[in-house]
Amino acid sequence: MPHEDDTENSVLSYRSWSSQTIGDFDDRCVQITVRDFTELAGGYDIHAKDLRKLKSFRGAGLKDLTPRTRSARYGPVCDVLNRVEDIAESGYAWKIVSNRAESTLLKHAPTLARYPKDVPAAYVAYTRKLGRHDDANVARCAWAWMSSFVEIQNPPEEPGFYFQEKDQRGVPHFIRRTRNGKIDRGQTVKHVEEAMMRQHRTHYYSIYISGMAARVFRWDRAGCVAAAPIDLQKDSVTFLNLLHRLATAEDSYGSDKTVERATDAEVMPLRLYEPPNEHLKKHRDKLLRNIERYPIYKVTCPVVSVDGTIASGTKTFLVGRLATERYALFGRCTRGFAAFDPTEGRFVWLKDQWRSVALAHSELDAYIRLHANGVSLIATPIAGGDVDGHRTASQRYMTHMKEDRRPAAHVHTRLVTKGVGRPLESYHDSPELLKVCFEAFIAHADAYKKARILHCDVSTGNIMIDTETGQGFLNDWDLCKYVEELEDTPSPPKSMGTWPFKSCFSLRYPLKPPEVADDIESFVYVITLFALRYHKHATSPIARNTDSVAVQRRATAENHGFMGWIAAFFFDARPVGHGYCDGGMNKERHIEMADPPVMLRPLPNGRRALIDEFLDLAYRLMHEHYKATDAARYARYSIENLSKVAAGQPDTKGLASADTVKASSRATSGAEHPPRRLDNHDDMMTLFIRLLYDKDGNERDLTSLRGDKRFDQFHSFTYVDSSEDEGLLAQEAQPPARSPVPQQAAGTKRRRDAEDLDAHEHPTKKAKDARTASRLHVAQEKVATRKSKATAKGTKARSAKAAKTASSSRKASKARQPGRRKSAVLGEVACTGTRRSRRLAAKAGKA
Secondary structure (H helix, E strand, C coil): CCCHHHHHHCHHHCHHHHHHHHHHHHHHEEEECHHHHHHHHCCCCCCHHHHHHCCCCHHHCHHHCCCCCHHHHHHHHHHHHHHHHHHHCCCEEEEECCCCCCCCCCCCCCCEEEEECCCHHHHHHHCCCCCCCCCCCECCCCHHHCCEEEEEECCCCCCCECCCCECCCCCECCECCCHHHHHHHHHHHHHHHHHHHHCCECCEEEEEEECCEEEEEEECCCCEEEECCEECCCCHHHHHHHHHHHHHCCCCCCECCCEEECCHHHHHHHHHCCCCCHHHHHHHHHHHCCCCCCCCEEEEEEECCCCCCCCCCEEEEEECCCCEECCCCCCCCCEEEEEEECCCCEEEEEEEEEEECCCCCCHHHHHHHHHHCCCCCECCEEEEEEEEEEECCHHHHCCCCCCCCCCCCEEEEEEEEECCEEEHHHCCCHHHHHHHHHHHHHHHHHHHHHCCEECCCCCHHHEEEECCCCCEEECCCCCCEEHHHHHHCCCCCCCCCCHHHCCHHHHHCCCCCCCHHHHHHHHHHHHHHHHHHHCCECCCCCCCCCCCHHHHHHHHHCCHHHHHHHHHHHCCEEEEECCEEEECHHHHHHHHCCCCCCCECCCCCCCCCHHHHHHHHHHHHHHHHHHCCCCCCCHHHCHHHHHHHHCCCCCCCCCCCHHHHHHHHHHHHHHHCCCCCCCCCHHHHHHHHHHHECCCCCECCCHHHCCCCCCCCCCCCEEECCCCCCCCCEEECCCCCCCCCCCCCCCCCCCHHHCCCCCCCCHHHHHHHHHHHHHHHHHHHHHHHHHHHHHHHCCHHHHHHHHHHHHHHHHHHHCCCCCCCHHHHHHHHCCCCHHHHHHHHHHHHHC
């Protein structure tokens, strides 16, 4: 997460995040009895002699809360909860944080938060900028220190869960599946997501109080378990005893015991470190900036070796503010840290995630196999492995789900690799982009030929540039498949990849196993995206190349049709039933015409941009590949077979590897279908070499083709993703440092054999949100332009108009802020918001 001056880009402010994530939560949240939940919590009961010390909720007035009185009623609730903490001698206290957001931009906050009392850094964080006359129970929202939180709902409002109603069997109803219920539930989901992303925890507890009833939730990376409602008027002791158990349990509300806060002395080597380049300096400064909100921790991992030698011992690394993360509630929930190795005095990369136990191998296993077979241009692991005892529990209670859709258990794993890469979008010009992608392509070819491993997720976020050597490398092998896995699988494996970069065949046939041709095609789409984003073409905004963000935003916001085209080409999706989607119609159209979707303008010297030439030749290759493909090749993977899959009877007879299918296709097609051009790396490899090297094998002099990178032309395109720069999932004008459609690829169903895939945003919703965001930006930029002109003239009338305009802009902006109460969250979690967006845009335009 960013510091105070850049939190406006938080993913929690975007509608697309809420709608999809809450839907995923509803699928994976299960209700159990209070007794079962108490046993799951651990800890021990309140001693009989301490029961008389407990306070009652009767004086809290939770039944008749109003907007004016609710804050005053929170104090008595804090007193009740804090008495339990005192009895448990936990060293924690509950504070009221509902009116004290962490920053002026990151405004979402729960009602109460549980903070440590004996940690000076935490005390400084949650007492920051409090008034002298504030109540002792009042504190500021500090996500890095919030071990748990309470949401208190006003009874007249519709909560996200049932608290009183029961079915015919006497079992309490659970999730309130109404529009308002979904909106309210979104608040809790947001807060859990924020806390688990900012902290090191194996699981998390939250509490929801509505009237005189309460529920307690336990969240982990597989799902969520909720206790049946507890009546606080008739049975408050049961509720308080459950909190006592949580306060006395060994896991300390889910705290990760393998991570410790670093002392000032342990942080000193990082402060004294002098980075060799600006990229590493940026990481150092990021860790040392605002330690109050982003504490520095020590993480110890087992040493590993990939060169055949025996490794032993452990290494300790310093981690702080995230470099990349995914706001994923469930699944792998990958977080990336630029970690500092104090013993070696250098930065390394630490990847923290929760992998599915159903996977055949871990990413570390894949790296060991890659290095054992001499694959070059990949990262080198130096430490990591599964963390003992860190395993999810919620999947055990999801008996309401079918076996093939029930999440598998997830285990906590870490991987530390030598060196730190910078994102691909930091390239300087066409020659460097093509060179880096070529080096990643070499790694892909080596992995397939030497180690028999298919990457399965080539995307902009998985091609990196080494910060020290400038060399490209192919990263993130956690979704890779061994070739023998594809050959031995009796049924189609779950579709892999990142939606915008998936091949046409993968999008058209959701049941199709991955092939090497799919990954090769993905490389072309990576370069296509950057050509559209950073280079001058026919649909580029009309503006000079500038470093001024204000000019860039204004130019891109006025480029109305461009963002719709981007959404249509990369995120095109069509629901086909049973939870599947297909897409790629626009991609297929351009492949059929052998015509790239972008034609770059000539350089100032009249030369043709290098990547423009590459794309022209690459789309011809793809055209020949698709033309040579027998129409019957993928018949068994067609949409028509989805109904059989849904019924548990997929047409798996004769399913084989990509190589087997290719051979059979050639045998039946004869001379009518020549060999497909992308079934091996040779033709694309020749294309890269042709553009980068001369006939004698020497590097071409590309000086005259350099300097063609323009400013970011996606400034007005908001999409959900992670960013190396500020560690945000929702970014505006930040490139996909990870996949724009997070790991669970759209168009696939959740299965146990690939449960490591994260919940994703539906591609059709993403395209709609992109168009909506574009319209909102247009309105905002018009307001900003008028305000700027009024300020320049300096007249009273203009100044008054500017003030009025700014007021309208603030109201429109406030409607999109992430931390609002129910009425404001409405726009974020509603599946549709286009009409509301048009009203906001029209209102801002009239101001």
